[in-house]
Amino acid sequence: MPNILITGATGFVGGAVVEHLLRQYQGEDINLLLLVRAEDQAAGLARIKDNLEKFDLTVEQLNKISEQSILLGDLSTPEGFIQDARLDSVTHVINSAAIASFGNNPAMWRVNVDGSLAFAKRMANVKGLKRFIHVGTAMASMPDKDSVFYEDMPDNEHNEDLVQYTASKRAIENLIRQECPQLPFVVARPSIIVGHTQFGCRPSSSIFWVFLMALKLKKFTCNLDDKIDVIPVDYCAMVLVNLCLSETISHDFYHISSGEDLCTPFHEIDASVAKANNTTAIVGEYQKVSYAEFAGIRKQFKDILGPCNDKIILRAIKLYGGFAELNVKFDNQRLMDMGMPKPAAFKTYIDKCVSSTKGRSIPELMMVDFK
Numbered sequence: 001m002p003n004i005l006i007t008g009a010t011g012f013v014g015g016a017v018v019e020h021l022l023r024q025y026q027g028e029d030i031n032l033l034l035l036v037r038a039e040d041q042a043a044g045l046a047r048i049k050d051n052l053e054k055f056d057l058t059v060e061q062l063n064k065i066s067e068q069s070i071l072l073g074d075l076s077t078p079e080g081f082i083q084d085a086r087l088d089s090v091t092h093v094i095n096s097a098a099i100a101s102f103g104n105n106p107a108m109w110r111v112n113v114d115g116s117l118a119f120a121k122r123m124a125n126v127k128g129l130k131r132f133i134h135v136g137t138a139m140a141s142m143p144d145k146d147s148v149f150y151e152d153m154p155d156n157e158h159n160e161d162l163v164q165y166t167a168s169k170r171a172i173e174n175l176i177r178q179e180c181p182q183l184p185f186v187v188a189r190p191s192i193i194v195g196h197t198q199f200g201c202r203p204s205s206s207i208f209w210v211f212l213m214a215l216k217l218k219k220f221t222c223n224l225d226d227k228i229d230v231i232p233v234d235y236c237a238m239v240l241v242n243l244c245l246s247e248t249i250s251h252d253f254y255h256i257s258s259g260e261d262l263c264t265p266f267h268e269i270d271a272s273v274a275k276a277n278n279t280t281a282i283v284g285e286y287q288k289v290s291y292a293e294f295a296g297i298r299k300q301f302k303d304i305l306g307p308c309n310d311k312i313i314l315r316a317i318k319l320y321g322g323f324a325e326l327n328v329k330f331d332n333q334r335l336m337d338m339g340m341p342k343p344a345a346f347k348t349y350i351d352k353c354v355s356s357t358k359g360r361s362i363p364e365l366m367m368v369d370f371k
């Protein structure tokens with residue numbers, strides 16, 4: 001019976017992974033162990049169930065998780081949980097915990113690199129461990145502007161990281177490869193995860209607010225014809241579980257991405273959001289502007305976006321504008337070769353993202369990405 005350890009299950013991706021496992025393996029024998037930050041088992045279980053409420057699971061499905069499923073622990077102090085004997089019977093790991101923030105969280109390196117390495121070293125000593133899926137991020141490759149990034153390409157060390165987060169994500173992959181050669185280590189790097197095909201942004205408003213903000217401002221730093229590689233979280237979760245539980249696997253590195261043909265042009269996001277809102281697209285009024293021009297109109301932000309801190313909005317424009325301008329696509333040939341389906345195109349579920357964020361302000365929606 002697979003005994004799967006999942007980290008990050010109180011978050012967006014880890015929550016969707018647990019959702020997928022509970023739906024897919026209902027009634028089957030799998031055992032889940034979930035690393036959670038909490039005071040005690042009961043509080044840990046409550047945090048997991050709180051997150052899973054966003055995915056409309058049945059009581060029976062939720063009941064597969066109990067206090068015994070909870071492994072209390074914090075990656076910033078891994079010594080507090082890596083002695084737990086339950087780790088010795090883990091057969092599979094999906095490691096999605098990280099500080100996934102574009103902000104300057106002072107704990108980022110401690111959690112994403114040092115603590116994650118200590119955890120990987122511990123798991124490398126587990127005899128029955130079949131696979132350790134590490135969730136990276138495609139942006140850690142620091143791709144060139146207007147490029148397609150292929151899975152056999154080395155990371156572009158000559159480009160600079162736009163945020164400390166991508167540097168930390170690349171560093172931990174390299175360290176685990178160097179220091180844990182016996183770990184059955186597979187890196188899966190998702191592109192940009194936005195919403196869920198059924199529940200829209202109910203599980204998380206991560207990144208969707210950037211599109212809403214650009215549409216409200218009628219300006220951003222990219223062209224409307226530029227494309228963005230977006231996948232829904234339920235697709236990402238399905239792939240992670242498949243990569244984790246497949247008996248055999250051909251590579252130790254995969255992109256989870258929409259691939260070249262399904263990348264979404266910004267004008268399509270504009271049209272789809274307008275359709276969902278029953279309004280007209282902004283295409284005729286849209287202006288591509290520089291960050292400096294945005295800085296010049298910062299005092300207007302509150303009139304357009306509602307009460308907000310213009311400094312924070314400007315910082316968000318700088319960070320997310322930098323990524324949007326890249327116009328990069330991530331090739332997903334390895335998943336296609338495995339027979340995986342393609343992800344749903346963003347335009348097919350944008351309406352759900354729009355309806356699940358109705359009535360919420362941009363400053364409120366963006367908080368999730370600045371932890």
Ligand SMILES: NC(=O)c1ccc[n+]([C@@H]2O[C@H](COP(=O)([O-])OP(=O)(O)OC[C@H]3O[C@@H](n4cnc5c(N)ncnc54)[C@H](OP(=O)(O)O)[C@@H]3O)[C@@H](O)[C@H]2O)c1
Nearest residue numbers: 008009010011012013037074075076097098100137190193
């Ligand atoms: N979202 C995207 O667009 C995207 C794209 C590419 C890759 N990824 C990768 O996907 C993974 C998950 O991201 P996400 O979007 O799901 O982020 P998220 O919603 O912020 O979830 C992060 C998870 O990590 C946990 N975590 C953070 N610090 C921890 C610590 N010190 N000890 C133990 N657990 C800790 C959080 O637990 P708490 O609830 O206790 O804070 C939460 O469960 C990350 O590795 C990220 O790099 C995400």
